[in-house]
Amino acid sequence: MVYNLTEMSKAIRKRSIDLAFSSGNNAAHLGPGLxxxxxxxxxxxxxxxxxxDMTNFEDRDRLILSKEHGVLSYYAALxxxxxxxxxxxxTFMKSHSEFLGHPVMNRAKGIEFTSGSLGMGLSLGIGVSIALKKKKSNSxxxxxxxxxECNEGSIWESVMSASMQKLDNLVxxxxxxxxxxxxxxxETLDMGDLREKFKVFGWNSVQCDGHDVNDIISKIKSNQNSDKPFALIANTIKGKGVSFAENNIEWHHSVLTKNLYKQALQDIGVVYE
Incomplete structure (x- = not known):
């Protein structure tokens, strides 16, 4: 299916805000999702x-949300x-819901893996990449x-391992x-130039504007012929699109009240009904 990517991103952002509001006093990770x-x-x-039919489509690409608290836009995209x-x-964040604050594996619905503790997703991705290579899959x-999350030592162990094994199917x-x-x-643990760090460990690595869909696509496509894993450092804004949440650490995880919900919709050009 061919999607209008501009309309798609607008819809995902709006639905992410809706989900944050619907979670009520449970709160939600609005900033990381946006x-x-x-x-x-x-x-x-x-x-x-x-x-x-993701369950039976063996040639599908796999996505692992290691930054698992970004579920608002993950669910909205799916x-x-x-x-x-x-x-x-x-039913998000409601009693007995399948859709919680961290994703739980449900391949029929596009959720490939459960994630919870930060720093584990890349190790999992390496295992999946190796398995796909053994199956001679192009996925x-x-x-x-x-x-x-890149503060975690397990990330850099994985980065070294992926390079050594020439996992060119890993992004x-x-x-x-x-x-x-x-x-x-x-101010917490400065990681410096992440693009250069991945490069030093033997990856192909580039930066992009993480809010420019075409730039993201272009940079991923630029890495078609390589025997190295690929890292895309997407420069983004926490809480993108919502005035009171942008670059505001209070909106890492917080309750979206009705008045703030109305303001958020107004910020993204949607009329509250």
Whole structure:
């Protein structure tokens, strides 16, 4: 299916805000979800091989959301491509829901793996990449990391391992929004030039504007003929599109009241009804 990527990103951002509001006093990770909108738009709207029958489509590309608290836009994207039903997603964070604050594996709905503890997704991605190579599959594995998550030592062990094994079917996208739970990255544990770090460890690595869908797609496509894993450092804004949430650590995880919900919709050009 061919998607209008501009409309897709707008719909995903709006639905992410809706989900945050519907979670009520449970609160939601609004800031981390909004910084990922265009990344999911590029992947699910253009880049990845997907199907409406993900369980039986062996040639599908795999996505691992290692930055698992970015679920708002993850779920919204899967709903947009009709892997998750609207009625199902309306249960987000409700009692007995399948759709929680961290993703739980449900391949029929496009959720390949359960994730919870930060720093584990890339190791998992390496295992999947190796398995696909042994099967002589052309499928790719996409792993989404947070820049704060890159503080984890397990990430860099995985980076070295992937390079040594020449996993050219592995793509890492780092959501570099500059913040983590405790505050600014540079004031917590400054990671410096992430693009250069991946490069030193033997990866192909480039930067992009993480809110420009076409730039994301172009940079991923630029790495078609290589025997190295690929890292895309996506420069993003935490809480992108919502005035009170942009670059505001309070909106890493918070309650979206009705008045703030109305303001958020206004910020993205949607009339509250």
């Amino acid at each position: 910084s990922l909108v265009e990344i999911f738009t590029a992947l699910y709207g253009y880049v990845m091989k997907i199907s409406n 709903e947009y491509i009709e892997l998750i039903g609207e009625n199902d997603l309306d 790719k594995v996409y792993v989404i990391l947070g820049d704060g 890492v996208i780092v959501d570099r929004n500059g913040y983590q739970l405790g505050g600014k990255i540079e």
